[in-house]
Amino acid sequence: MGRNLGTTSAARWCLARSLSFVLHWGDWHGSTTQRSLLGMERVLVRDLLVTVVGVVLGAIQFTACASAASDPFHTDAALSKDAAGYTDPLGHDCAIPGGKLSFPAAVNLALCRNPQTRAAWAAAHQQAAALGTAESAWLPTVAATGAVSREFGEHVDVTGATEAGPQNSADASVNLSWTLYDFGARTGRIKSAHALLDAAAATVSSVSQQTVRLVVQSYYGAVAADANLAATRATEAAAASSLDVARSLRDGGVGTLADVLQAETAHDQAMLNRIQAAAAAMSARGTLAVTLGQTAELPFILAPEPIPAEVPALTARMADLMAEAVRQRPDLAAAQAQRDSAEADITVARAQGKPSITVGAMHTFNYQQGVPNLDYNQVGINVTVPLFTGFNVTYGVRQAQAALQSREANLDQVGLSVTLDVWNGYYTLDSANQQLTATAALIKTAEENEQVALGRYRAGVGSIVDVLTAQAGAANARTVRINAELGWKVARAQLALALGRLSSAEPLSSGREVP
16 A cells, blocks of 8 residues: 555645645635624624635645646556557657658658557557556545525424524535555556556557558558559560561561561550559559558658668577567567456455445534534544345456456467467568579579560561560569569568567668568
């Protein structure tokens, strides 16, 4: 209890200041009341009004003081500590960078503006507030009530006599209630709320890393779409060149009409592919814009990092990668925190069937015309012992225990998924490395074969079939190379995500190895 009260110094100071204000309010205004020439009846009513106004002003002062403190339990600081390394986007101006859009700038923009990231942060703030609500149980509750009334016309007073004049009555009270001991219910709720805040912060990390992966997919997907559009244009230009050669040879009496028709068919197909690639490129850019938290029509110029000429082979041991993922994966940390919260909930459920001890204090003033005034204080200790709850506590404990078993099963499932993610990510990146090396040689050979076949056809020693076959092979090699580059970028991000490293664009820079 002492540890929790130590974190509420601001709240206790506000409470003490407001109570002092209320206690001294009557002293500040008492002399004015005594010097008035009003009758005793009006004096009493006025004193009561002074007391009620003092209580109201004291409550307003406490509310203003607590609002100025904003977070007396420092729950936002706890959230910031749990989510260290990430920037809270709520309340920040997420400006769109000018000039060309680099990959790191795209990641920063998405982490700031993507709705899923902002929703995760909002949920974390909501849980931080829930922690503050749980910790508020360490402090007392103070409430003030007051009423003033005046009756007109004939009425019967408290003595049974009929009165024709007006009758005044008023009452006011201030009540304080403070739970002293509840057999761990408050502690259990606070422990559960702390664990859920840890889970919410881990979820922020998990969602942020997923967002970075989406940026990798959409950013380099747009890069690949632009490259594919350029490749289809190159293929269309090569088909147009072959068609010109076929027509020249036919006009010279060397070629045939069949050669021209085959070349025209290949050119028309290349044109169709280019039109489809242009549409795919625009769609990819719209996907990227939405991933960044912008509307789909946002214009931008991409500035991707070049693919390295050589990629390092994977040398990390699988056991080391598995251990790293278990330490760093935020979704696994969130599952563990949720399990800890469920364990604390069992303590709370059991405490519902145990006694609770509260202390109460009350000051009451009551005035009614013709009756002696009531002005008294009351202090007491209340002990509440649940004797029979209709087995509500029994089933509440069983429900909490079942919830713990469910959270433990979920923790095991997440742990298994972590190992599978690392396993698949490792071998996917290993394959992507090899594909990157293989396609570099493939595209070079295919483009040389295309030039040789066209040269032979021009010289009259080759056929149009050889030219079209070589051009199709070159076009396919370009497509395969583009997909290999995209696959390599995505595979690196996927393995970094599996290891829990993908908190920003830095782990994916070309100069760093993954893993």
